[in-house]
Structures are given as C-alpha cells and as structure tokens.
Amino acid sequence: xxxxxxxxxxPRRTGRDVALVLISVGLLLFARHHDGPGAAFLRExxxxxxxxxxxxxxxxxAHVPPSGHAWxxxxxxxxxxxxxxxxxxxxIYPGTFDAMDIVYDACGVGAAWLVHVFTARVGAxxxxx
Numbered sequence: 001x002x003x004x005x006x007x008x009x010x011p012r013r014t015g016r017d018v019a020l021v022l023i024s025v026g027l028l029l030f031a032r033h034h035d036g037p038g039a040a041f042l043r044e045x046x047x048x049x050x051x052x053x054x055x056x057x058x059x060x061x062a063h064v065p066p067s068g069h070a071w072x073x074x075x076x077x078x079x080x081x082x083x084x085x086x087x088x089x090x091x092i093y094p095g096t097f098d099a100m101d102i103v104y105d106a107c108g109v110g111a112a113w114l115v116h117v118f119t120a121r122v123g124a125x126x127x128x129x
Contacts, residue, residue, distance in 0.1 A: 045104040
C-alpha cells in the first residue's frame with residue numbers, strides 16, 4: 001500500500017478541512033446576524049446546518065476516527081450534534097429545541113460527507129468514504 005492509501009489526511013486534505021471549518025463558522029455567524037429575507041429560517045435552522053457541517057470537519061482535523069473513514073466521522077458528528085439537541089430538549093444545555101433541528105443537523109453532516117467524497121484527491125488509489 002502507498003502512503004496515500006494508509007494516511008487519512010495529507011497536507012492538501014488538512015488545508016481543505018481547515019478552509020471548510022472556517023467557511024462553516026462564517027456561515028454560522030451569517031445565520032446568526034442576517035436581518036434580510038429568510039432571517040428567521042436562517043437563525044432557526046441555518047445555524048444547525050452550518051454547525052453540524054463544521055463539526056464533521058473538526059472531527060476530521062482531530063483524526064476521529066483514527067481509521068480516516070469519513071462515514072464513521074459522519075456518524076460521530078451526528079451523534080455529537082444530536083446529543084446537544086437532546087440536552088437542549090432536557091433543559092440541560094441552553095438553547096431552544098425544535099424537532100426539525102434533528103433533520104437540519106443530518107443535512108449539515110450529510111452535506112459535509114458529500115463535500116468530502118467529491119473533493120477527495122483526484123487519482124488517489126483509495127478514498128476512505
């Protein structure tokens with residue numbers, strides 16, 4: 001096996017992951033402070049999508065899981081954001097629980113996984129999906 005096949009992250013992928021975390025932070029801030037059309041929807045659900053998208057790439061940067069399989073990272077990210085939603089529902093964590101947040105969290109993680117798959121290094125012998 002080559003190094004590309006065994007290493008979950010290379011310099012290019014790490015740079016991509018950092019850029020996508022920064023983009024998700026920017027989108028989160030935009031969702032929180034936007035006052036134009038769709039502001040209520042963005043505040044209520046856009047933040048969930050951008051937060052869960054960023055959570056996926058933060059976990060990738062932390063090499064969770066160590067195997068580098070993105071689908072496992074997606075499941076861990078989803079479990080983390082859903083745990084936060086559960087804690088909100090129980091009144092333990094500040095915030096407003098909305099059952100639709102579960103769907104938007106899944107959309108954010110799913111979008112992150114798709115971006116990962118479609119931006120994987122072209123010509124790499126093995127892409128861990």
